Amino acid sequence: MERRTALKSLAVAAGGLISLPGWANGWARGSMPANGALLTTAQNELLAEFVEVIIPETKTPGAKSLGIHQFVERMVTDCYEPAAQESFKKGVGIVEEMAQISYGKPFVSCQPTQRNELVTKLSTSADGGQKGFYSLVKGLTIRGYMSSEYVMTNLTHYEFAPARYLGCVPVVSKAVSEKK
Amino acid sequence: MANFNIDVKAATTYDAIVIGSGISGGWAAKELTEKGLRTLVLERGRDVRHIADYPTTMMQPWEFEHRNQLPLDVKKANPIISKCYAFYEGTTQFFVKDAEHPYVQEKPFDWIRGYQVGGKSLMWARQTQRWSDFDFDGPARDGFAVDWPIRYADIAPWYSYVEKFAGISGNKDGLATLPDGEFLPAHQWNCVEKYFSQQIAGKYKDRHVIMGRAAHITKPNPIHMQQGRAQCQHRTICERGCPYGGYFSSNASTIPWAMKTKKLTLRPDSVVHSIIYDEKKGKATGVRVIDANTKQMIEFYARIIFVNAAALNSNLILLNSTSNRFPNGLGNDSGVLGKYVAFHNYRGGISGEYDGFLDSTTEGRRPNSPYIPRFRNVFKQETSGPASRFLRGYAAGFSAGRSSRTNQEGHGVSLKENLVNPQLGGWYVGSHMMGETIPKESNYVALDKGLKDPFGIPQLKISIDYDENDDKMVKDYQEQMTEMFTAAGFKNIRVRDDHRNPGLDIHEMGGVRMGKDPKTSMLNKWHQLHACKNVFVTDGASMTSTSTQNPSLTYMAFSARAADYAVKEMKKQNL
Numbered sequence: 219m220e221r222r223t224a225l226k227s228l229a230v231a232a233g234g235l236i237s238l239p240g241w242a243n244g245w246a247r248g249s250m251p252a253n254g255a256l257l258t259t260a261q262n263e264l265l266a267e268f269v270e271v272i273i274p275e276t277k278t279p280g281a282k283s284l285g286i287h288q289f290v291e292r293m294v295t296d297c298y299e300p301a302a303q304e305s306f307k308k309g310v311g312i313v314e315e316m317a318q319i320s321y322g323k324p325f326v327s328c329q330p331t332q333r334n335e336l337v338t339k340l341s342t343s344a345d346g347g348q349k350g351f352y353s354l355v356k357g358l359t360i361r362g363y364m365s366s367e368y369v370m371t372n373l374t375h376y377e378f379a380p381a382r383y384l385g386c387v388p389v390v391s392k393a394v395s396e397k398k
Numbered sequence: 399m400a401n402f403n404i405d406v407k408a409a410t411t412y413d414a415i416v417i418g419s420g421i422s423g424g425w426a427a428k429e430l431t432e433k434g435l436r437t438l439v440l441e442r443g444r445d446v447r448h449i450a451d452y453p454t455t456m457m458q459p460w461e462f463e464h465r466n467q468l469p470l471d472v473k474k475a476n477p478i479i480s481k482c483y484a485f486y487e488g489t490t491q492f493f494v495k496d497a498e499h500p501y502v503q504e505k506p507f508d509w510i511r512g513y514q515v516g517g518k519s520l521m522w523a524r525q526t527q528r529w530s531d532f533d534f535d536g537p538a539r540d541g542f543a544v545d546w547p548i549r550y551a552d553i554a555p556w557y558s559y560v561e562k563f564a565g566i567s568g569n570k571d572g573l574a575t576l577p578d579g580e581f582l583p584a585h586q587w588n589c590v591e592k593y594f595s596q597q598i599a600g601k602y603k604d605r606h607v608i609m610g611r612a613a614h615i616t617k618p619n620p621i622h623m624q625q626g627r628a629q630c631q632h633r634t635i636c637e638r639g640c641p642y643g644g645y646f647s648s649n650a651s652t653i654p655w656a657m658k659t660k661k662l663t664l665r666p667d668s669v670v671h672s673i674i675y676d677e678k679k680g681k682a683t684g685v686r687v688i689d690a691n692t693k694q695m696i697e698f699y700a701r702i703i704f705v706n707a708a709a710l711n712s713n714l715i716l717l718n719s720t721s722n723r724f725p726n727g728l729g730n731d732s733g734v735l736g737k738y739v740a741f742h743n744y745r746g747g748i749s750g751e752y753d754g755f756l757d758s759t760t761e762g763r764r765p766n767s768p769y770i771p772r773f774r775n776v777f778k779q780e781t782s783g784p785a786s787r788f789l790r791g792y793a794a795g796f797s798a799g800r801s802s803r804t805n806q807e808g809h810g811v812s813l814k815e816n817l818v819n820p821q822l823g824g825w826y827v828g829s830h831m832m833g834e835t836i837p838k839e840s841n842y843v844a845l846d847k848g849l850k851d852p853f854g855i856p857q858l859k860i861s862i863d864y865d866e867n868d869d870k871m872v873k874d875y876q877e878q879m880t881e882m883f884t885a886a887g888f889k890n891i892r893v894r895d896d897h898r899n900p901g902l903d904i905h906e907m908g909g910v911r912m913g914k915d916p917k918t919s920m921l922n923k924w925h926q927l928h929a930c931k932n933v934f935v936t937d938g939a940s941m942t943s944t945s946t947q948n949p950s951l952t953y954m955a956f957s958a959r960a961a962d963y964a965v966k967e968m969k970k971q972n973l
Contacts, residue, residue: 273813337809341808361465369818370458377762384761387758387761388759389757
């Protein structure tokens with residue numbers, strides 16, 4: 219008990235005394251990953267625009283507003299090997315670099331058509347790392363989107379407790395998402 | 399002081415002790431308490447109360463942070479339990495993590511365990527097929543293990559007894575090889591399953607595809623409503639615990655039922671160290687328990703003891719119960735304790751496609767699937783043809799479903815539209831085998847001489863392997879199912895042998911086998927230790943052979959039958 223109290227007061231003291239070393243003065247908002255996160259806030263914002271290219275907003279929400287980029291980062295952080303996490307981080311960097319080279323501005327500041335062009339370029343890249351990044355993010359985006367509350371509730375009409383199994387029902391020609 | 403000791407002893411003395419609260423321990427508890435015995439149930443794991451302690455049961459798919467995938471650190475810390483099909487983000491709380499209870503793998507063995515009130519009855523696969531005399535006859539007819547001391551007639555009324563209470567769905571199929579039971583309405587077939595069943599019936603007189611008998615309340619009877627259980631809602635997330643009590647578990651059924659008698663004391667966090675044997679009295683007098691929280695050893699006393707710790711842990715407890723009279727484990731005069739352990743061979747599988755019935759599909763979900771009872775070497779051991787190459791045979795699960803395809807090309811608006819407009823594909827079909835393995839002296843468990851678990855109890859050393867008979871059976875299953883799939887017009891047939899480790903079937907059995915002769919077996923026909931009659935073992939450890947049925951229903955019937963006998967013997971002052 220005493221030890222915990224001691225640690226607590228130490229933390230308070232440290233909070234009051236915080237001063238950054240010189241080399242850290244350049245840190246801007248979003249330039250450091252939050253506690254335990256793989257990407258910086260800025261990189262996460264890039265990822266949000268990237269998944270939005272994969273599944274854009276139409277008359278229904280796209281991947282960004284459904285928070286799929288958070289899901290993608292969470293999955294890579296918790297469920298993938300360190301090597302895959304590194305190539306994921308590297309991939310985000312490459313996207314940013316490509317945006318700078320092609321359009322002279324950050325990916326998030328590019329026009330939707332420009333972003334789409336960059337993502338398409340990645341998807342057809344001969345570079346295994348670039349293509350791999352695209353496939354990884356796309357796969358997880360699809361998974362996050364299809365298992366999102368919005369899609370399962372409004373578009374694919376998931377039944378949590380169907381209370382039945384009917385073995386032989388006629389095929390309905392209408393697509394699932396049209397049933398409204 | 400003397401009075402104080404007497405009081406302590408009285409406070410820790412019961413009429414009966416049941417070790418374990420899983421599927422068989424729950425039944426023992428229900429039967430003994432209903433018959434008026436003050437019963438102490440010792441459970442090594444924590445308490446899991448029905449509904450209140452099912453934290454993920456109402457969680458929607460999107461509420462799982464990793465959409466039910468296991469995080470990498472969980473997988474890396476738990477290479478064994480992570481292999482289990484039912485271990486995922488929503489169920490990790492119900493399985494024993496690898497480091498919790500270490501054991502020695504003299505040969506690779508995936509020991510899948512659930513340490514909590516309810517044990518594995520919370521996460522089981524709920525298939526409940528009866529044995530017939532073609533199963534009980536096996537060892538005697540084919541000359542392996544020892545003859546079972548019971549036959550179908552001994553157990554049939556107890557099957558009926560437990561089925562009515564547990565709630566078993568199924569059809570009356572009229573098969574001698576898989577006797578009918580007391581069934582609630584069966585689950586539906588889909589078109590392709592029905593078609594396959596008809597094709598097989600037309601082509602083979604001895605092969606049948608039936609709807610699996612499963613412990614699901616498809617239509618509750620008053621006895622189920624009295625338990626507070628309701629109709630199964632087809633959610634098919636049973637292993638997270640069911641708030642409706644739609645499938646049978648100790649938690650939903652037998653334990654609360656026993657609790658209502660006011661005769662039950664349920665003591666979770668109680669790791670049984672050993673059974674106390676009194677040489678003067680010539681019987682067991684109680685149980686040594688290590689309290690999982692305080693690590694203190696406590697003794698409890700009773701006139702009879704039921705050992706229902708799950709097959710291998712029941713072996714472990716008896717092996718660790720040594721005395722001058724039984725230096726090699728309680729009741730182990732024969733030296734067979736821990737030996738002749740067997741399991742079910744799940745290695746073989748097959749898949750295929752069918753391009754008929756394209757105008758039909760399915761709706762909803764089904765927590766069950768069709769079943770193919772054993773058809774090899776059933777009525778006699780074949781002396782020619784492929785089935786003559788091996789002893790015994792296999793049952794099989796079978797199911798069909800309509801696939802759907804999604805065009806996942808590219809990205810953008812077209813991908814988005816395609817994703818929510820899947821195209822119906824053809825039907826897929828699949829099956830897996832459940833092969834009988836032959837109990838052998840060389841497949842055994844024993845106490846490790848040096849290594850201890852975190853409670854200071856010797857670790858269990860497991861030495862169990864496949865043999866040539868199993869390999870031949872996998873091959874025959876693949877050949878016969880290929881023939882049957884081909885005959886039904888299924889295409890793109892692919893067979894597999896996943897060479898999984900024994901144990902992953904979660905059907906380990908034996909080691910404390912029943913038999914007529916105390917020289918070659920541990921238990922008599924009433925599940926009593928031959929050499930210590932007030933100790934009963936009614937879980938998987940008591941199995942003399944494995945046959946091919948999912949075994950839990952048989953353990954339920956064993957437990958109810960043995961409890962009935964035990965109470966009668968107590969009344970006659972024989973125990």
